[in-house]
Amino acid sequence: MRIILVGYGVVGKGVTTILARRAMEKVSDYGFNPKIVAIADVDGAVINPRGLSPEKLEEIKKRGYPISADPDFGKKGISALEVIKTVEAEIVVEVTPVNIKNGEPAISHITEAFKTGKHVVTTNKGPLALAMPALTELAEYNNVYLRFSGTVGGGTPMLEFAKRCLAGDRILAIRGILNGTTNYILTEMSQNHVTFQDALANAQKLGYAEKEPSMDIDGFDTACKVVILANWIMNKKITLKDVDRTGIREVTLQQLQDAAKRNSTIKLIGSIEGDKAMVKPTEIPLTNPLCVSGVLNAITFSTEYAAEQTLIGRGAGGIETASAVLRDLLDIRRKLATKLLT
Amino acid sequence: MKKIVMKFGGTSVGTGENIRHVADLVTKYAKDNKVAVVVSALAGVTNSLIETGCQAKKSDEKHIQTFTAELRKKHTDAISTAITSKAIQKEVAQITENTIAELEKVLTGICYVGEITPKSKDYVMSFGERLSAPIVWGAIKDHKAESQCFTGKDAGIVTNSNFGEADPLMNFTAHLIRERLSPLLEKNIIPVVTGFIAADQDGVVTTVGRGGSDYTATILGVALQVDEVWIWTDVDGIMTTDPKIVPSARMLPQLSYQEAAEMAIFGAKAMHPRALGPVSKENIPVRIRNTAHPENPGTLITKEPIANAKEAVKAVAMIKDVAMLNVYGAAMVGAPGSYAKVFDVLGKNSINVMMISAAASEANISMVIKRGLLGRAVSNLEIALQERGGIVSEVTTEDDVAVIAVMGANMKGTLGVASKIFSTVAKKGINIRMIAQGSSELNISFVVKEKDGAAVVRAIHEEFNLDKN
Numbered sequence: 001m002r003i004i005l006v007g008y009g010v011v012g013k014g015v016t017t018i019l020a021r022r023a024m025e026k027v028s029d030y031g032f033n034p035k036i037v038a039i040a041d042v043d044g045a046v047i048n049p050r051g052l053s054p055e056k057l058e059e060i061k062k063r064g065y066p067i068s069a070d071p072d073f074g075k076k077g078i079s080a081l082e083v084i085k086t087v088e089a090e091i092v093v094e095v096t097p098v099n100i101k102n103g104e105p106a107i108s109h110i111t112e113a114f115k116t117g118k119h120v121v122t123t124n125k126g127p128l129a130l131a132m133p134a135l136t137e138l139a140e141y142n143n144v145y146l147r148f149s150g151t152v153g154g155g156t157p158m159l160e161f162a163k164r165c166l167a168g169d170r171i172l173a174i175r176g177i178l179n180g181t182t183n184y185i186l187t188e189m190s191q192n193h194v195t196f197q198d199a200l201a202n203a204q205k206l207g208y209a210e211k212e213p214s215m216d217i218d219g220f221d222t223a224c225k226v227v228i229l230a231n232w233i234m235n236k237k238i239t240l241k242d243v244d245r246t247g248i249r250e251v252t253l254q255q256l257q258d259a260a261k262r263n264s265t266i267k268l269i270g271s272i273e274g275d276k277a278m279v280k281p282t283e284i285p286l287t288n289p290l291c292v293s294g295v296l297n298a299i300t301f302s303t304e305y306a307a308e309q310t311l312i313g314r315g316a317g318g319i320e321t322a323s324a325v326l327r328d329l330l331d332i333r334r335k336l337a338t339k340l341l342t
Numbered sequence: 343m344k345k346i347v348m349k350f351g352g353t354s355v356g357t358g359e360n361i362r363h364v365a366d367l368v369t370k371y372a373k374d375n376k377v378a379v380v381v382s383a384l385a386g387v388t389n390s391l392i393e394t395g396c397q398a399k400k401s402d403e404k405h406i407q408t409f410t411a412e413l414r415k416k417h418t419d420a421i422s423t424a425i426t427s428k429a430i431q432k433e434v435a436q437i438t439e440n441t442i443a444e445l446e447k448v449l450t451g452i453c454y455v456g457e458i459t460p461k462s463k464d465y466v467m468s469f470g471e472r473l474s475a476p477i478v479w480g481a482i483k484d485h486k487a488e489s490q491c492f493t494g495k496d497a498g499i500v501t502n503s504n505f506g507e508a509d510p511l512m513n514f515t516a517h518l519i520r521e522r523l524s525p526l527l528e529k530n531i532i533p534v535v536t537g538f539i540a541a542d543q544d545g546v547v548t549t550v551g552r553g554g555s556d557y558t559a560t561i562l563g564v565a566l567q568v569d570e571v572w573i574w575t576d577v578d579g580i581m582t583t584d585p586k587i588v589p590s591a592r593m594l595p596q597l598s599y600q601e602a603a604e605m606a607i608f609g610a611k612a613m614h615p616r617a618l619g620p621v622s623k624e625n626i627p628v629r630i631r632n633t634a635h636p637e638n639p640g641t642l643i644t645k646e647p648i649a650n651a652k653e654a655v656k657a658v659a660m661i662k663d664v665a666m667l668n669v670y671g672a673a674m675v676g677a678p679g680s681y682a683k684v685f686d687v688l689g690k691n692s693i694n695v696m697m698i699s700a701a702a703s704e705a706n707i708s709m710v711i712k713r714g715l716l717g718r719a720v721s722n723l724e725i726a727l728q729e730r731g732g733i734v735s736e737v738t739t740e741d742d743v744a745v746i747a748v749m750g751a752n753m754k755g756t757l758g759v760a761s762k763i764f765s766t767v768a769k770k771g772i773n774i775r776m777i778a779q780g781s782s783e784l785n786i787s788f789v790v791k792e793k794d795g796a797a798v799v800r801a802i803h804e805e806f807n808l809d810k811n
Contacts, residue, residue, distance in 0.1 A: 031734075032724075088718065090725070340725065341727075
């Protein structure tokens with residue numbers, strides 16, 4: 001299966017690592033023989049229609065940016081869009097940085113892939129948060145698949161768990177801690193009694209938070225994930241603007257201490273209940289399985305028959321998120337095989 | 343006195359001078375024979391029409407103007423060289439002008455609508471022959487011979503509505519052509535008919551696709567029950583091999599229809615099997631001749647080869663730009679339908695298989711496909727068939743190979759041909775990667791590394807004395 005990788009950040013590198021590792025096992029167990037035929041980033045691309053060898057991928061990773069400097073296959077200045085349009089492949093893996101203003105350039109990448117008959121695996125929340133109903137319709141119309149497990153829960157299979165393992169049941173509500181950065185800050189504040197500002201500075205020092213932290217602490221990241229869950233699992237056609245969103249800037253040490261007295265704590269909870277999609281700092285009992293500390297994520301699905309199911313795992317990280325990409329690729333491979341044989 | 347259909351290809355009518363030469367030939371033969379003429383578009387015109395037609399859907403009208411201006415110049419230049427009489431020049435120029443004006447309207451229409459359908463594409467393509475035929479007609483008249491110009495449609499070629507690859511309704515077509523053209527032949531008037539283009543029963547323009555103008559010529563030949571169909575081209579005939587590889591390659595004086603169909607792999611220099619269809623049924627001989635050397639007899643294609651019937655091998659060809667695809671799987675052994683699955687996956691992805699070889703052990707199957715399709719073929723075979731429990735365990739490829747095809751009708755029943763071929767290759771120290779021989783025994787094909795291809799062709803050509811009569 002030929003793959004075009006668009007975006008060579010931490011997730012992109014993780015994808016190349018994971019695809020090269022234990023290659024024979026993937027072939028014999030899953031019939032999955034991935035070949036990365038192109039990697040595109042802002043400076044240009046590396047293109048080899050026969051597939052880049054594991055050695056070559058290692059070399060590219062060591063050299064770093066600009067990736068188009070590769071002496072054998074580098075192509076300086078070619079845009080990712082052009083690569084998607086012109087290079088033959090079955091799948092585009094879109095892992096460019098998130099943009100929640102207009103979803104670009106990822107939306108263009110994804111729609112171009114659809115138009116040229118390529119399936120898409122993305123970990124990019126932006127396009128989905130802003131245009132998920134549109135993109136899923138477009139994929140269906142073009143008879144290709146769009147997969148995005150890595151957008152929620154990183155490597156923790158939250159979307160598949162709900163969609164597959166709970167098939168047949170009805171999911172009544174979803175509540176979750178869907179952002180590791182804010183959870184780290186709130187954990188620091190409640191357990192070590194540091195102020196919001198200090199906890200944020202600490203998170204930035206450790207690389208958990210961005211220099212421009214608004215995406216996380218104002219709840220945008222969580223809200224994006226709420227949109228994806230609502231669309232994919234609960235079939236609600238909502239986008240980012242439909243989420244009632246409050247961040248954690250206003251959470252005080254006093255509030256956390258008061259909560260502690262009640263054997264509770266405050267967490268940034270994203271939830272979908274009935275018609276309401278919400279992101280809000282919420283007090284929950286310490287005994288609630290959702291109540292995880294540090295950068296962990298957790299999600300609870302309330303179902304009609306199987307009652308409450310909670311999944312806990314790491315919600316970010318290059319390799320972790322790349323593992324979700326691998327799952328999506330295998331899923332598409334299986335679906336294609338069925339299609340080809342019937 | 344013979345009845346002959348003569349077809350002139352794109353290079354034969356490439357320039358005004360060439361067209362004048364064509365008129366010389368036609369009128370010379372028309373003195374003692376009854377001749378009908380089929381012409382292709384001027385060299386390169388059909389391709390540029392397709393290109394502009396496909397671009398018209400996005401380009402501006404300005405581009406159309408530039409294109410038609412070039413086209414007008416090309417044809418008016420040809421008119422002024424091919425025809426000397428001012429009156430005839432003017433008459434043909436007027437037809438050209440009207441035709442180009444119509445083309446301009448069609449292209450502008452496509453530009454506005456923003457799409458080109460197979461139907462409108464056929465219409466656009468038809469202009470190549472509609473522009474060339476009147477010039478040939480004018481040049482013939484210029485030689486003081488009587489002539490009349492027809493489109494394929496007006497001549498009576500009626501096809502189905504399979505645009506881009508239309509097939510004639512042969513009996514109906516023959517009926518109309520006889521009605522319209524036979525009376526002219528009787529009066530020694532030379533009909534000039536556009537090749538390649540025809541019309542369906544509603545009069546909508548179609549093209550005959552693969553086989554092109556050659557196909558038109560053989561359709562006409564059958565309808566008019568001619569003695570021979572002559573295909574005028576820029577080579578002396580069908581050769582024993584590509585003279586670029588073997589300079590001593592020899593022209594083949596005679597071939598059977600079956601052999602000629604095998605030679606289709608020689609590409610543009612040979613005839614497409616589709617074009618041979620009508621004549622082989624009616625047993626009408628086809629002769630391939632060179633406009634530059636009309637003194638040469640060319641290659642005669644007939645039902646049974648008469649001369650040199652002893653030769654087992656007649657020609658050897660190399661096919662490049664191919665790749666070999668090997669599919670392995672122990673699970674294929676003894677499992678009915680497993681090959682079908684492999685070919686089904688390829689077929690669903692529009693991949694044409696050129697050559698197949700599978701050992702009786704059934705554990706692997708090798709195929710040759712176009713090199714450009716290799717990536718798609720491998721991906722889809724792996725996706726569909728390689729899962730645990732699937733029938734395929736491994737797919738390997740070699741994309742630096744070429745197919746060598748050795749042909750000849752008398753290989754059938756001649757002992758030792760294969761051993762002679764393979765020992766010749768072995769003597770050169772070249773490894774054969776794959777072999778296929780159909781039970782028709784007209785052809786043995788095998789795969790070698792592309793870098794060895796030319797040496798193999800030379801060795802076989804020499805071993806079988808193909809350069810000697």
